[in-house]
Amino acid sequence: MSDSVQLRMGRMPAQLVGGWELGLLVLMAILFAGGALINPGFFLSGDAFHAILRDTARYAVVAVGMTFVIINKDLDLSVGSTNGLIGVAFSILFAPQFNDWGPIGATIFCLVLGAVRLTSLVWRITGFTIGHSITLTAGFFGFVPSGAWFIPTVETGIAPTKVRGPSARVSVRRAVMRAVTMPTT
Numbered sequence: 754m755s756d757s758v759q760l761r762m763g764r765m766p767a768q769l770v771g772g773w774e775l776g777l778l779v780l781m782a783i784l785f786a787g788g789a790l791i792n793p794g795f796f797l798s799g800d801a802f803h804a805i806l807r808d809t810a811r812y813a814v815v816a817v818g819m820t821f822v823i824i825n826k827d828l829d830l831s832v833g834s835t836n837g838l839i840g841v842a843f844s845i846l847f848a849p850q851f852n853d854w855g856p857i858g859a860t861i862f863c864l865v866l867g868a869v870r871l872t873s874l875v876w877r878i879t880g881f882t883i884g885h886s887i888t889l890t891a892g893f894f895g896f897v898p899s900g901a902w903f904i905p906t907v908e909t910g911i912a913p914t915k916v917r918g919p920s921a922r923v924s925v926r927r928a929v930m931r932a933v934t935m936p937t938t
């Protein structure tokens with residue numbers, strides 16, 4: 754006698770009603786309807802949809818980096834501050850009424866500014882292994898601006914291979930204590 758168990762993926766439609774997702778979908782529908790009423794010639798066109806996708810793409814990339822922070826139960830507010838700092842710096846340097854550096858000069862300056870902001874991440878992660886180049890690249894662009902999201906157990910497990918002596922033993926002890934006392938929720 755075999756009982757078949759049916760796996761259900763995702764939420765059932767009845768569970769969606771009353772959840773916070775429904776409120777967001779309703780708000781998006783209201784905003785879309787309002788924009789279509791105010792300016793139907795532009796808002797319902799493909800150009801408007803393309804502009805919305807283009808303008809929100811950077812937030813989607815930042816959201817991917819922040820997903821790692823949230824999954825590891827950390828909160829790192831410097832992602833927004835780095836994004837804001839680079840945006841303001843580029844705007845001031847690029848605008849003709851301020852400095853008028855042009856797009857190339859402003860971009861180079863902002864890349865250097867991002868690299869300066871990345872310094873703490875470089876010192877935290879590169880000592881462990883070269884395999885974290887994705888982390889460094891994401892940090893360079895402000896998506897993962899600190900090593901706080903990096904899983905402490907993995908971090909301190911890799912560190913003793915690079916650092917010898919009493920400090921390595923202390924870091925391993927801390928990793929074991931974190932792993933033992935970590936909640937399972």
